[in-house]
Amino acid sequence: MNADNTGAGWVGPLAAAAGLALAGAQWFIFGYAPVEATMGVVQKIFYPHLGLAWWGMFSFFTVFAAGALYLWKREARFDRLAGAAAEVGVLFSALALVCGSLWARPIWNVWWTWDPRLTTALIMCFIYAAYLVLRASGLGRERRALVCAVVGVAAFLDVPLVFISARMWRSIHPAVFKRQGGGLEPEMLLALFVTLFAFGLLWLCLVALRARQLAAAERASALAAGRMGL
Amino acid sequence: MIRPALVIAGKDLRLVLAGGVGLAQPVLLGLLLVFVFSLARPAGELVPPQAAAGVFWLASLFAMVLIYNTLYSLEEAHGARTGLLLAPLAPQAVWLGKGLAGAGLLVVSQVVFLPAAMIFLGQDFHGGVGLALLTLLAGDLGVCVLGSLLGALAQGQAARESLLTVVLFPLLVPLLLAGVRLGGLYFEGALEWEAAASWLGLAAAFDAVFAAAALILFPFVYTGED
Numbered sequence: 001m002n003a004d005n006t007g008a009g010w011v012g013p014l015a016a017a018a019g020l021a022l023a024g025a026q027w028f029i030f031g032y033a034p035v036e037a038t039m040g041v042v043q044k045i046f047y048p049h050l051g052l053a054w055w056g057m058f059s060f061f062t063v064f065a066a067g068a069l070y071l072w073k074r075e076a077r078f079d080r081l082a083g084a085a086a087e088v089g090v091l092f093s094a095l096a097l098v099c100g101s102l103w104a105r106p107i108w109n110v111w112w113t114w115d116p117r118l119t120t121a122l123i124m125c126f127i128y129a130a131y132l133v134l135r136a137s138g139l140g141r142e143r144r145a146l147v148c149a150v151v152g153v154a155a156f157l158d159v160p161l162v163f164i165s166a167r168m169w170r171s172i173h174p175a176v177f178k179r180q181g182g183g184l185e186p187e188m189l190l191a192l193f194v195t196l197f198a199f200g201l202l203w204l205c206l207v208a209l210r211a212r213q214l215a216a217a218e219r220a221s222a223l224a225a226g227r228m229g230l
Numbered sequence: 231m232i233r234p235a236l237v238i239a240g241k242d243l244r245l246v247l248a249g250g251v252g253l254a255q256p257v258l259l260g261l262l263l264v265f266v267f268s269l270a271r272p273a274g275e276l277v278p279p280q281a282a283a284g285v286f287w288l289a290s291l292f293a294m295v296l297i298y299n300t301l302y303s304l305e306e307a308h309g310a311r312t313g314l315l316l317a318p319l320a321p322q323a324v325w326l327g328k329g330l331a332g333a334g335l336l337v338v339s340q341v342v343f344l345p346a347a348m349i350f351l352g353q354d355f356h357g358g359v360g361l362a363l364l365t366l367l368a369g370d371l372g373v374c375v376l377g378s379l380l381g382a383l384a385q386g387q388a389a390r391e392s393l394l395t396v397v398l399f400p401l402l403v404p405l406l407l408a409g410v411r412l413g414g415l416y417f418e419g420a421l422e423w424e425a426a427a428s429w430l431g432l433a434a435a436f437d438a439v440f441a442a443a444a445l446i447l448f449p450f451v452y453t454g455e456d
Contacts, residue, residue: 071450126400133396134383143455147383150447151397154379157443158401161436165404168428169411 051199059089067152238327260289283413298381
C-alpha cells in the first residue's frame with residue numbers, strides 16, 4: 001500500500017510533462033514535418049495513430065506481464081496495474097482504429113479492409129473489452145484477480161496466432177492495397193518519434209492515475225465495510 | 231493424471247447423459263442456428279461453401295459454451311467442488327477429464343450439426359474424409375482445451391454463459407478461421423493436403439499453445455473460492 005501513496009509525488013509532474021510533450025508533438029506534426037506529397041495533410045493522422053496503436057499494444061503486453069506477476073507473487077498492485085493497463089489499452093486501440101479508419105477513407109477509399117494488422121487490432125480490442133467485462137462482472141476480489149490474470153495471460157498468447165491467421169486468411173485474396181512503403185523523410189521520422197514519446201508519457205500517466213484510483217476505491221470500500229462492522 | 235481424468239470424464243458423462251436433457255440444449259441451440267441461417271438464403275440460390283462451414287463452426291462453438299457450462303456446474307451443488315479439489319489428484323486431471331467429457335459431447339453434437347448444415351444449407355458430401363476428420367479433430371481439440379480452461383472461470387456466477395461466450399469467442403478466432411477455411415474447402419470438394427496443410431498447422435499450433443498454457447494456468451482458475 002505504501003507504494004501507492006508515494007506514487008502521488010511523481011504523477012503530477014509526469015502529467016505536466018505529458019501535456020507539454022503532446023503540445024510539442026503538435027508543433028512537430030503541423031509545423032516541422034513537411035506535408036506529404038501524395039496524401040497531403042491527411043497523412044498527419046498517421047503520427048497520433050501510430051502513437052495510439054503502439055502504446056495500445058504495449059498496454060496489452062503490460063496486462064500479460066502484470067497478470068503473470070500476480071499469479072506468481074499474489075500482490076494486489078499487479079492486479080490493479082493489469083486492470084488500469086487494459087482500460088487504457090482498449091481506449092488507445094479503439095482510438096487507433098477510429099483514426100486509422102478516418103485516414104483510410106480518403107487514401108484507400110474504404111473505411112475498413114481485412115488487412116492483418118487491422119484485423120489483429122480489432123480482435124485484440126474485442127478480447128480485452130471482454131476482459132474488462134469480466135473484471136466488472138462482480139466476482140469476489142481475490143477470485144476476480146486470479147481469473148483476470150489467467151485470461152490476461154491467455155489473451156496475449158493469442159496475439160501471434162491471430163496475426164498469423166489473419167495474414168493467411170487474406171493471402172488467398174489478391175492484395176488490393178499495397179502498404180505505403182516505409183521510406184519516411186527524416187523530418188517526418190523525428191516528428192514520429194516525438195509523438196511516440198509524448199503518447200508514451202500520456203500512457204504512463206493514465207495508467208498510473210487509474211491504478212491509484214483503483215487502489216483508492218479498494219481502500220474506500222474496505223473502510224466502509226469496516227465502519228459497518230462487516 | 232490420465233486415470234483420474236478418465237474417471238472424472240466418465241462420471242461427468244454419466245451425470246450429463248443420465249437424464250438425457252444434458253445434451254438436448256446444446257444440440258437444439260446449434261440446430262436452431264443452422265436453421266435460422268438457412269432462412270437467410272435467397273430462394274433458389276446456394277449458400278457459399280465457406281459460409282456454410284462458418285455456420286457449422288458457430289453452432290459448434292455455441293454448443294461448446296453450453297456443454298462446458300453444464301460440466302462445470304455439476305460440482306456447484308452441495309460443495310462438490312471442494313470435494314474434487316480435496317481428492318488426491320492433480321488439479322490438471324480435472325481440466326483433462328472435463329475436456330475429454332466435453333469433447334465427447336461436442337462430437338455427438340457435431341454428428342447432428344454436420345448433416346443439418348448439409349441439408350439446410352444445401353452442401354454436398356465429398357471425398358477426402360480423412361482430412362475432414364483431421365480438421366474436426368484439430369478444431370475440436372483447441373475448442374475443448376480452451377473451453378475446459380475457461381469453463382471454470384465464471385463458477386458461481388449468474389449469467390455465466392454470456393460471460394463465457396464473450397471471453398471465449400474472440401480468443402478462438404484463429405481456430406475459427408482455420409475451421410471455416412478448411413470446412414469451406416471440404417464443402418467445395420477441394421480439401422487437399424497442399425491447400426490444407428498450413429491451416430492444419432495453425433490449428434495444431436493453437437491446440438499446442440493453449441494446452442501448454444492450460445496445464446500451467448488451470449490450477450489458478452479452479453479453486454475453492456466463490
